[in-house]
Amino acid sequence: MTNRVKGFTVTLQRDIREDDFQRIKEAVEMIVGVEHVEPSIVTSADFVVRQRLKHDITRNILKVIDETK
DSSP, X not given: OXXXXXXXOOOOSSXXXXXXXXXXXXXXXXXXXXXXXXXXXXXHHHHHHHHHHHHHHHXXXXXHHHHTO
């Protein structure tokens, strides 16, 4: 027996403006079987998570550099 898929998520490389999203939305809606496409709006929580990730990556890079001295 094979599994059934009820949907999927598409992640963009970078945030885009809502009006630019409209063309992508229309293209995805043309795919057979697609019933609904909805954007995921950027929030302040996204900003906090991104800043925390940047900080962690920078800290880890500096730690590696320090260990190689």
